[in-house]
Every structure is written in C-alpha cells, then in structure tokens.
Amino acid sequence: MPCFLGSGSPDRTRLSRIGRCSTLERMPEPADRDLVLRTRRGEIQAFGELVRRYQSAVFNVCYRMLGERMEAEDLAQETFIRAYRRLATYDADRSFGPWVRRVATRVCLNHLDRNRPPSLELDEDRDRPLVAVGDEPEGVLAGAQASDALRRAIRELPARYRAVIELRHYQEMSYAEIAELLEIPLSDVKSHLYRARKSLARSLMGSG
Amino acid sequence: MGNHPNDSLLHAYLDEELEPGQRAELEAHLQSCRACTRDLERLRQLFTSIEGLPDRGLTRDLTPAILSALSPLPPWVPSLAIGELLGALGIVAALILGLGTSGILVGLSAAFGRIVTQLEAAGSQLALGWQAALTWLRSSSSLSTLQLPEMASAGIWATIAIAAVVLWFVGNGLVLGRVRRRS
Numbered sequence: 001m002p003c004f005l006g007s008g009s010p011d012r013t014r015l016s017r018i019g020r021c022s023t024l025e026r027m028p029e030p031a032d033r034d035l036v037l038r039t040r041r042g043e044i045q046a047f048g049e050l051v052r053r054y055q056s057a058v059f060n061v062c063y064r065m066l067g068e069r070m071e072a073e074d075l076a077q078e079t080f081i082r083a084y085r086r087l088a089t090y091d092a093d094r095s096f097g098p099w100v101r102r103v104a105t106r107v108c109l110n111h112l113d114r115n116r117p118p119s120l121e122l123d124e125d126r127d128r129p130l131v132a133v134g135d136e137p138e139g140v141l142a143g144a145q146a147s148d149a150l151r152r153a154i155r156e157l158p159a160r161y162r163a164v165i166e167l168r169h170y171q172e173m174s175y176a177e178i179a180e181l182l183e184i185p186l187s188d189v190k191s192h193l194y195r196a197r198k199s200l201a202r203s204l205m206g207s208g
Numbered sequence: 209m210g211n212h213p214n215d216s217l218l219h220a221y222l223d224e225e226l227e228p229g230q231r232a233e234l235e236a237h238l239q240s241c242r243a244c245t246r247d248l249e250r251l252r253q254l255f256t257s258i259e260g261l262p263d264r265g266l267t268r269d270l271t272p273a274i275l276s277a278l279s280p281l282p283p284w285v286p287s288l289a290i291g292e293l294l295g296a297l298g299i300v301a302a303l304i305l306g307l308g309t310s311g312i313l314v315g316l317s318a319a320f321g322r323i324v325t326q327l328e329a330a331g332s333q334l335a336l337g338w339q340a341a342l343t344w345l346r347s348s349s350s351l352s353t354l355q356l357p358e359m360a361s362a363g364i365w366a367t368i369a370i371a372a373v374v375l376w377f378v379g380n381g382l383v384l385g386r387v388r389r390r391s
Contacts (some may be wrong), residue, residue: 040281044280046276047275051271052271056265075267077274085273087281147261169258188359190219194215201254
C-alpha cells in the first residue's frame with residue numbers, strides 16, 4: 001500500500017520517496033489544532049507530526065520558488081523552524097497547512113531578495129509527471145519536457161513575480177490576500193501577475 | 209461592452225476577481241466575440257499548465273533535522289484584545305456582585321474596608337493640615353481676602369487613589385498585551 005506524505009491534510013497528496021509510512025496509519029490522526037496546542041504546551045514531538053504532514057507541501061513551495069532541490073530542502077527546514085518560533089502568532093482555529101505554506105513563501109522570498117541572481121539550470125532530476133496507466137511514452141516525455149520548460153520559465157521570473165504566481169496558482173489566494181501577505185498595493189499584485197503570466201506564456205511558446 | 213476588453217480584464221475574470229456587473233458584461237461580450245473567446249481560451253490553457261505542474265517528492269524525511277534544531281518554547285500566554293479584556297472585567301464584576309455575600313468575599317471586603325479606612329484617615333490628616341494652612345493664611349492681613357478652595361473630603365481622595373490603581377493595572381494589561389502580540 002503506498003504511503004502518502006500529507007495524507008489526511010487539505011494539501012495535495014503525493015507519493016513519498018522516503019519509503020516508510022507513518023506509524024499512525026491505522027490510528028485516527030490527531031487534528032492539526034490538537035498538535036499545535038500540544039506543541040505550545042512544550043510537546044516538541046507533536047510538532048514533529050505536523051512536520052511529517054506538511055513537509056512535502058512546504059518543500060514543493062520552496063522548490064517552485066527556488067528551483068534547486070538542496071536549497072529547497074534547506075529552506076523547507078528553515079520554514080518549519082520559523083513557524084515553530086512564531087507559533088504564538090498562529091490562530092489554531094485556522095488550517096495549519098495554508099499558514100505554513102505562506103510562511104514558506106515569505107521565507108523563500110526573503111532568501112531570494114538577499115541572495116544571488118539565479119542560475120538558470122535546473123538541478124539533477126527531470127520532472128516525472130504523475131502518469132495515468134495507459135499513457136503513451138511520447139506523451140509522458142512531452143509532459144516531462146513541458147514541466148521542465150515551465151519550471152525553467154518560473155525560475156527566470158523576478159522573485160516578486162514568482163511569489164505572486166505561487167500564491168495565486170498554487171495557494172489559491174485572492175489578490176487582496178496576496179497584497180496583504182507581501183505588503184504591496186493591490187495594483188502591484190495585478191500588474192505582477194499579468195507580467196509574470198505574459199512572460200511564462202512567451203517562454204512556453206518559445207520552448208514549444 | 210462594445211470594445212474588446214483589455215487583457216488584464218481577462219486575467220481578473222479567470223481569477224474570479226471581477227465584480228458581478230463587470231463579469232456579466234464581459235460574458236455578454238464573449239458570447240459575440242470569437243477573438244476574445246480565443247484569447248480567453250489561450251489564457252485558460254496557460255493557467256492549466258501552471259497549475260498542472262507536478263509536485264516533486266522529498267528524498268529524505270526532514271523531521272529529525274528540524275526537531276533537533278528546536279528549543280522549548282517559552283510558556284504560551286494568550287494575549288488579550290481590548291474587547292476580551294473588558295469582557296473579563298465584566299465577568300469579574302458580575303462575580304463580585306453575584307457572590308458578594310459569600311464568606312470569601314466578606315473577608316476580602318473586610319480587608320478592602322481596612323485599606324479604605326486607612327486611606328480615609330490619611331486623607332483626613334491631609335484635610336486637617338490644609339484647613340490649618342488656610343486658617344493661617346486667612347489670619348494674615350495680606351491674604352485675608354483671598355478665596356482658596358476647600359479641601360475635598362477624604363472619601364474622594366480614597367476614590368481617586370483606588371481609581372489610579374485600577375487604571376494602572378488596566379493600562380499595563382493593555383500595553384503588555386500589545387507587546388505580546390507584536391512578539
């Protein structure tokens with residue numbers, strides 16, 4: 001039976017490559033809220049369960065923002081450490097997953113603001129899209145190439161454009177929510193999104 | 209909508225960020241404009257491509273490294289908003305009113321009464337001093353016509369002192385509450 005990181009959470013479920021399943025598989029899982037409250041009472045292991053649930057989702061936020069696996073894993077760790085320290089500011093009645101993914105976006109954006117012009121080479125492994133049984137091999141290859149092209153195109157975007165694409169398309173936030181999180185005017189959100197999509201469309205057209 | 213809508217309107221339409229009126233107007237235009245419908249379809253395909261980007265799997269469990277980097281949190285103290293604070297004060301007041309006859313509150317009342325009595329005594333001493341000063345000033349020739357205010361009663365002084373103490377507690381609660389929220 002496959003093991004999915006993040007199962008039972010509102011985040012997308014993905015096949016784990018770690019190769020081991022949660023020990024809580026046959027037990028009813030405690031709600032995120034309970035885990036947060038237990039963490040606040042000093043039970044660090046409860047926070048470990050939250051990490052296990054959301055590490056895949058957080059890693060993917062970082063990977064889309066940065067495009068490098070090692071860097072994304074480091075930033076995913078930093079995200080959870082920062083989330084732990086800021087747990088007092090988190091409203092336990094709201095979902096933990098969206099909150100921690102927003103923290104991840106901010107962590108990555110700060111990292112991008114502080115560092116480097118990006119190198120545009122994608123790291124080691126190519127995208128392996130989730131493939132339905134019966135897909136043609138050519139279709140699989142074309143899908144992987146399209147994913148690579150899209151990741152490359154996202155990495156070519158300025159950091160703020162990447163952030164709005166991430167928040168709008170992957171975290172499904174409204175313009176107003178994005179403006180509040182990034183502390184920018186609503187008009188900037190619209191223009192960033194518009195330009196980012198134009199740029200992505202041009203890149204994808206060029207690669208296709 | 210006679211003219212073609214600009215591209216940003218199409219983006220806002222797919223993002224579901226248009227006002228109902230704008231949305232209806234755009235949809236009416238799309239029904240009769242093949243060029244805009246084609247542009248919208250291209251944009252929708254781009255959205256589908258972006259959102260269809262597959263997730264990547266982790267190659268290792270990040271949990272041990274994260275947990276080893278954590279130190280115990282300081283005791284969590286929920287910060288109070290002003291409304292919550294006023295609510296709490298209201299509850300305390302209701303409890304005092306409702307339980308005023310209980311033994312505990314009788315004892316507390318006695319202790320409080322002693323404090324008030326002492327404050328009144330101090331106030332009385334102050335008032336006597338003030339009256340003596342007034343008498344002395346009025347007996348002197350140059351100030352005999354001067355109208356000076358009478359000393360307020362000791363009860364008023366006691367009330368002012370208690371109000372100051374209550375304000376000090378409430379004020380500190382509000383300030384510290386904000387500090388906790390900021391941190």
